[in-house]
Amino acid sequence: MPRLVPIVMPLLLAVAAPVLARAQAAPAPATSAPAAPGGASAPGAATTPAAPAERIHIEGFRSAQWGMTEPQVKAAVQKDFNVAADKIRPEENLAERTTVLTVTVPDLLEGVGPGRVSYIFGFTSKKLIQVNVLWGTPVDPQAAPEKIVAAANQLRQLFLDSSYEPETIASNVRLNDGSVLVFEGADPDKHTTTLRLAVAAASQQKGKPDKVTPDKVTEAVLSLSYIMDARNPDIYRLKKGQF
DSSP, X not given: OOOEEEEOXXXXXXXXXXXXXXXXXXXXXXXXXOOOGGGOOOTTOOOOOOOOOOOOOOOEETTEETTOOHHHHHHHHHHHHOOOGGGSEEEEETTTTEEEEEEEEEEEETTTEXXXXXXXEOTTTOSEEEEEEEEETTTOTTOOHHHHHHHHXXXXXHHHTSOOOGGGOBOSEEOTTSOEEEEEEEOTTXXXXXXXXXXXXXXXXXXXXXOOOGGGEEEEEEEXXXXXXXXXXXXXXXXXXXX
16 A cells, blocks of 8 residues: 655645745835936935735634634634534544534635634633634545645735734744644734645655655645634643642
8 A cells, every 4th residue: 555655845845836934024115216317306206115014913713703602603603604503513622621613614715625614612711712724635535635735825825915923924834743834923912823734645666765746645634723822722731740
């Protein structure tokens, strides 16, 4: 059987446009009119600096907002995706002791295939603290890897253009598990957006080095997370000194 091996950034670069290694928003440089002959100032040469872009504020995902209760989020999901209440599945994260509501949306991002949206409620607050969106093989075994990679690039560009806090923005970061942090950024309130891509391919022959090319990609997973407080998430943790 073919062995799945992680593919890191070279695949992403081969399939789509290059990603920025580190992105920082900067105001567009002011332009001036050409100088008039003889060194005289040309009329209208002075320009007004462009106003700084308004910073993005992440308040949740679509109609589901931070701090909403489960019934409120269920109503928001039905409004956003026109799904029946019985299509929203409750789950529990036993390790973090959080509650999760999950719904699969047929065409959440046009042309990419179904996406699985999970709404996470805090351990103590019981209110919305995080939203995860998943595309790819775990949601649809027939998902086309090239479409998942294309979606990663589309979302990355959208986020790079969205005026996150410049010092929080990172892109095209290879992680220890072989996946790629396609984008990460935070708003002024430290609400965080992360986008990660993992792809895998079948190795050609046992004992020979794997040369990964886009046509050999067999699986792709794209995960998007909106997090209210990434530094201090409302999850269960063992206290120091207990063990």
